[in-house]
Amino acid sequence: MNAVEINELSVRADARELVADVTLHVEAGTWLTVIGPNGAGKTSLVESVVGLRRIAHGSISISGQPLASLNERERAKLVALVPQRPSVPNGMNVRDYVALGRTAYHGLLRAPSAGDRAIVESVLERLSLQDFCERDVATLSGGERQRMVLARALAQSTMVIVLDEPTTGLDLHHQMDLLELLRREVNDCGLTIVATLHDLTLAGQFADRLVLLEAGKVILDGPAHDVIRREELSRCYQMDLRVIDIDGADVIVPVRGVSE
Amino acid sequence: MLSAQPPTTRRVATVTLLCVVALIGAIVAGLGVGPTSISTTRIIGALASGLGLGHSTLTPLQATIVWQLRAPRLVLGLVTGAMLSVAGGAYQGVFRNPLADPYLLGVASGAGLGATFAIVYVGHGLTTPSWTPVLAFAGATIAVLLTWGLGGRGLRATASTLILAGVAISALLTSLQTFFQQQSSIDSIARVYIWLLGSLATASWSSVWMVLPYAIVCVIICVAAGGALDVMSVGDEEARTLGLPVRKVRLVVVAASSLGTAAVVSAVGLIGFVGIIVPHILRLLVGTSYRRILPLSVLFGAAFLVLADTVARTIMAPTELPIGVVTAILGAPAFALILIFRRQLTT
Numbered sequence: 317m318n319a320v321e322i323n324e325l326s327v328r329a330d331a332r333e334l335v336a337d338v339t340l341h342v343e344a345g346t347w348l349t350v351i352g353p354n355g356a357g358k359t360s361l362v363e364s365v366v367g368l369r370r371i372a373h374g375s376i377s378i379s380g381q382p383l384a385s386l387n388e389r390e391r392a393k394l395v396a397l398v399p400q401r402p403s404v405p406n407g408m409n410v411r412d413y414v415a416l417g418r419t420a421y422h423g424l425l426r427a428p429s430a431g432d433r434a435i436v437e438s439v440l441e442r443l444s445l446q447d448f449c450e451r452d453v454a455t456l457s458g459g460e461r462q463r464m465v466l467a468r469a470l471a472q473s474t475m476v477i478v479l480d481e482p483t484t485g486l487d488l489h490h491q492m493d494l495l496e497l498l499r500r501e502v503n504d505c506g507l508t509i510v511a512t513l514h515d516l517t518l519a520g521q522f523a524d525r526l527v528l529l530e531a532g533k534v535i536l537d538g539p540a541h542d543v544i545r546r547e548e549l550s551r552c553y554q555m556d557l558r559v560i561d562i563d564g565a566d567v568i569v570p571v572r573g574v575s576e
Numbered sequence: 577m578l579s580a581q582p583p584t585t586r587r588v589a590t591v592t593l594l595c596v597v598a599l600i601g602a603i604v605a606g607l608g609v610g611p612t613s614i615s616t617t618r619i620i621g622a623l624a625s626g627l628g629l630g631h632s633t634l635t636p637l638q639a640t641i642v643w644q645l646r647a648p649r650l651v652l653g654l655v656t657g658a659m660l661s662v663a664g665g666a667y668q669g670v671f672r673n674p675l676a677d678p679y680l681l682g683v684a685s686g687a688g689l690g691a692t693f694a695i696v697y698v699g700h701g702l703t704t705p706s707w708t709p710v711l712a713f714a715g716a717t718i719a720v721l722l723t724w725g726l727g728g729r730g731l732r733a734t735a736s737t738l739i740l741a742g743v744a745i746s747a748l749l750t751s752l753q754t755f756f757q758q759q760s761s762i763d764s765i766a767r768v769y770i771w772l773l774g775s776l777a778t779a780s781w782s783s784v785w786m787v788l789p790y791a792i793v794c795v796i797i798c799v800a801a802g803g804a805l806d807v808m809s810v811g812d813e814e815a816r817t818l819g820l821p822v823r824k825v826r827l828v829v830v831a832a833s834s835l836g837t838a839a840v841v842s843a844v845g846l847i848g849f850v851g852i853i854v855p856h857i858l859r860l861l862v863g864t865s866y867r868r869i870l871p872l873s874v875l876f877g878a879a880f881l882v883l884a885d886t887v888a889r890t891i892m893a894p895t896e897l898p899i900g901v902v903t904a905i906l907g908a909p910a911f912a913l914i915l916i917f918r919r920q921l922t923t
Contacts, residue, residue, distance in 0.1 A: 366817050392819030399817075405809035407864030416807055420819025424804045427867075472818070 318377075319344040319476050319508035320365060320395075325374035327360045327532075334360040336532040337374070342525075344379075344475065345506040347499070349519045351543070352529035353553050358512040359400065361529065362478045365510055366397045379475055392420035396469035398479040402461075404453050410464055411449040414440060417471025439470045443497065459490035466494070470501070477501075479511040483518070491515070495522045516568040520544050528552060540566060583863040591861045595875035599654075602882035606650035607642050609886050611893060614638050649779040652787065653885045654878040656776070656840040657850060659791045661877025662870055663833035664851025665858075666798040669805030669866045670829045671735040678837040678851040681742040681830065685749035686719025687712040687841045688772055692753045695767045696760040708771065709786065709842040716838030719745055724830070734812065738830070773898030774845035776885050783843045794836025798870060801829050805866035847881070847900050849907030854880055856914050880906075 320342040327335040335357045342348045350358045363369045365376055367383055376383040378394040386394070396417070405413075417439075418432040428436070440446050443463050448456065456464060462482060469477050479498070483491040499522055501507040513519040519526060520540035528536040528543050530552050536543045544566040550557045556571040583591075608619040618633050622642055625632035634642060663678035671680070679685075690711035698705045727741025757765055804825045807815045812822045841847075854877040855869055862868045881899075884906060888897040 368813050368816065388816050388821050389819040392817060395817075397814070397817040399814060403809070403811040403814055405864060407859070408806075408809065412806075412865065416810065416818055419803075419807050424820070424825070425800050427803070468818075 317344050318342060319346075319379060320348075320510060321375075321377040321380075322361075322365070323375050323377075325361070325364060325376065326372045327357070327364055327369050328372040329360075333372075334532050335364065338529075338532070338534055339374075340527060340534070340537070342476075342508060342510060344508050345502065346524040347502050347509040347511070347522065348525045348527060349523035350510070350512045350527045350529055351514075351516055351519050352535075355531075356529040356552075357532035358529055359480055360532075362480050362510055362512055363397075365476075365478050366395050367391050368397075389420045389423075392472060392474075394474055395476040395478060396472040396474045398462075398465050398469050398477065398482050400480040400484055402465045404456075404461060406452070406454045408453050409450050410445060410453055410456070411436065411440065413453050413464060414445070414449075414467045414471050417468040420472065435473060436471055439467045442470070443467045458485050459487075459493065462486060462490070462494055463497070466497070475506075476508045476510065479509065481512055481514060483513065483515065491518060498522070516544060516549065517566070520566045520568075544568060583861070583868075588862050588868055591858070592872060592875075595872050595879065598879040598883075599875050602879040602886070603650065603654075605886045606653065606882045607646050609890055610641070610646065612638065612641055614642065648781045648784050649776050649885070650882060651784050652779040652843060653776050653882040655784070655787055655791045656844050656847065657854075657877040657879070657881025658795055658874045659836045659840045659877075660847065660850040661854035661873035661880070662795050662798045663837045665855035665866065665869050665873045666801065666805065666829050666833045667851070668855055669802075669808060670826050670833075671739060672809065672811070673735065673739065674856070675852070676739075677848075678833060679746075679846070679848075681723040681738065681834060682719035682745040682749060683716045683834055683837045683841060684846050685746040685753065686715040686717070687838065688715070688768075688846065689719075689749045689753040689756070690715025690842075691771050691845070692756045692768045695771065696756050696764045700764075709783070713838050713842035715749070716841055717835070719749055720830075720834040720838070735826075770898065771845045772900075774847035774900040775888075775896070775898055776844055777889070777896055779844075787839045787843045790839035791836050794832040794839075795874060797832035798829060798836070799874065801825060801832075802866035802868075802870045805829070805870075809864070845900070847903055849900075849903045849911075850877060850881055850884075853903075853907040853910050857910065860914055860917060 318341045322338055322340040325335055325338045326333060338361060350361060352358050360369055364371060381394065383391065415428055415432065415436045418428050418436065422428045422432050440449050443466065445464060445467055448460060453464065482494060486494065495518060498509060502509055523540065525538060526540050526543040527534055528548065535552065536548055544559055546557055546559045549568065558569045558571055560567045560569060604616055604619050608614045608616055618638070621630060622632040622634050624630045632639065660678050667676035667678060667680055668674055691708050694705055694708040694711040698707050723738065723741045723745045726745065727737040757768055804820060807818055807820045808822060808825065815822050854873050858869050858872050858876060862872060884902045885899050888899045888902040891897060
């Protein structure tokens, strides 16, 4: 069963085509990562999946339901977003921030129910955030903050989570930590992930499937080993890249001074 | 009590209790203080008898002063303070702008233009006609509609386009008002000036009944939107992905805040600072959640305005100061203190 179906999707900004005729089907319980250089249309593509972009042509369905026919509340129960630069409001504590993920369930006029609060507590525990839950969100480190934003997305109890560059600003340890956590959610809970990542090595190691995007078009689509190819990536990123096999994992290394 | 950390339940309970005490104090002062001083015991007795508990010990003259002169002024002050404070807090949430006040979208300039028109052309500068509140209300409402029409683009309004449109419409209407004033007599200018500074001196039960229905409905809508405003604190796009119909919420909150503000302003004139100072003081005490700020703004805003009015009518008695002067004198140092505390808390 497909959790996400993107059919002939085009997204435009003025006359410029940001995403051009993209068709992708993402199987439930799998992880798809979109890679590509800056301006390739990665963010436009994933933001379309959460309904933040106006679609010029084509359609998107989440769990079989056409996105265009859903209102914000219905959409938020199907797909959650971890944005590239999340807004972190001063003075809000971590528990209240994570509880924002339950907005679609308790509505605008009612406070979170006991069930909502139980889900928030369970997510805080799953992501080892209990010790931080009374802290002001503005006082968290980058790693803690990103974990908290992920907790908010998990609190939405959706089948699909979209992550736009979730490792931005994190050191290597926290990048691995976050991606391992996401992998566990996919393996243990059947979560479907659609993500964008700039780090090609990490993208290849964690995702079930990679999609290489260039100028809004899909250039390559498949398992990491089929997409991480030196010639295609070097051409796409306009620089010389080497792909080195270390213990079965493809490691991408840029080589200085041979750019086209 | 001040802390950079999100507030504890105990702190919120303490602040709520203080707000209730301030409100009771303001009610007693509003009814008891004046040229004819009436003791607190008698005021409490009269309030209790009004609720069907015990007997009032007021003399007939005192009863007339309390129920016909001071009570309508008190109720209008409570309603105005609550409405302006809640509207200010709601605007700050919906525009994610701490400097937003209830006059952001042109309510003040529209009401000012309406009132000036009434005084100059209906009253011919000789009186402040009974039509003044009606024309002020119409001016304020039209100003907000013009702002929404210019910056709103239907439901696609964003915070920045609305704020910019508010600046443009306010400037236009203020220039028209200045033109009308400039064309009129010195008497007219004096009357317009007094109206613009705001006053509760002309409060009557009829003005209370005129304002009350709007204010009650608008305050309830704004307070109910507190949870939605908390969600909006993460920005429009993130809030949408969390399931919030951001544009509809903005439309409803702006409409309720503006309509309620227009109603109270039409009755009492332009009273500044309340809409900024009250939510900011509460934010410092109970944190940034609008679920807490807005209900407490009802209590504290009402108390603040009545206490300011009590000062306005007694400090230079028998001359009455414009209440806008008192709120600014109290508000400006309070604002400075907030900034100092904020700086200390963040360093």
